[in-house]
Amino acid sequence: MIVWDMDLRRTMYEWEQIQFDEMVSCLGQVQLEEDANRLQWKWEKKGVFTVKTMYDQLRLRELTLEVSTSRFPCQIVWKKPLPLKIKLFFWTVILGRTQTVDNLITKGKIVFPICSMCKVSNETIPHLFLHYSKSLELWAYLIGHNSSLYANIFTADTVMEWLLAWPAGQSQPFSELLWKLLPYAIIWIIWKHRNEGIFKDKEINLRGMANEVKGVLWY
Numbered sequence: 001m002i003v004w005d006m007d008l009r010r011t012m013y014e015w016e017q018i019q020f021d022e023m024v025s026c027l028g029q030v031q032l033e034e035d036a037n038r039l040q041w042k043w044e045k046k047g048v049f050t051v052k053t054m055y056d057q058l059r060l061r062e063l064t065l066e067v068s069t070s071r072f073p074c075q076i077v078w079k080k081p082l083p084l085k086i087k088l089f090f091w092t093v094i095l096g097r098t099q100t101v102d103n104l105i106t107k108g109k110i111v112f113p114i115c116s117m118c119k120v121s122n123e124t125i126p127h128l129f130l131h132y133s134k135s136l137e138l139w140a141y142l143i144g145h146n147s148s149l150y151a152n153i154f155t156a157d158t159v160m161e162w163l164l165a166w167p168a169g170q171s172q173p174f175s176e177l178l179w180k181l182l183p184y185a186i187i188w189i190i191w192k193h194r195n196e197g198i199f200k201d202k203e204i205n206l207r208g209m210a211n212e213v214k215g216v217l218w219y
């Protein structure tokens with residue numbers, strides 16, 4: 001059993017910790033012989049490092065990654081009739097990269113993890129856009145408290161899930177197109193208000209926000 005004694009110059013970020021753990025578990029599989037040990041490049045027959053084999057391996061990894069990113073649900077972002085700025089925003093939301101507090105922390109920023117709006121939960125993307133109490137009120141106001149659709153928001157774990165499950169065609173008070181874009185407008189307005197910090201503690205003016213949502217419906 002080999003124990004690797006590794007000193008790090010600084011504490012790791014969360015995402016580095018994952019890679020570090022992977023590396024340590026790889027190293028754990030290394031078996032040293034009694035004889036002299038030597039380094040070997042596993043991608044080349046003679047065990048000698050070459051740039052070409054490294055390039056091939058990186059390329060292979062990239063291809064595998066492309067396969068996984070191709071699962072990105074284009075239909076709920078790129079194929080919607082939305083302004084590019086909004087599409088880009090939703091792209092980050094779906095990829096889970098919106099600059100919410102949880103993501104800032106992952107990147108190593110020192111920020112208070114609690115949602116600045118409700119102060120009861122950590123700020124995550126689904127919390128902010130779906131499950132934060134004021135956000136829920138806004139969704140309920142616009143899609144109806146008693147609708148089965150509203151009931152579904154509680155079981156949606158991600159914004160992607162919620163958008164994918166958004167039902168087509170709904171009659172008044174929204175036209176079909178507006179109905180399709182409604183969840184995007186709601187999420188966008190929540191983000192805008194969150195950034196302006198005007199939800200804070202105060203009673204949110206639901207009707208005002210709902211009007212903003214309608215106003216921003218891009219058509």
Ligand SMILES: [Zn+2]
Pocket residue numbers: 115116117118119120121122123127128132133
């Ligand atoms: Zn909150």
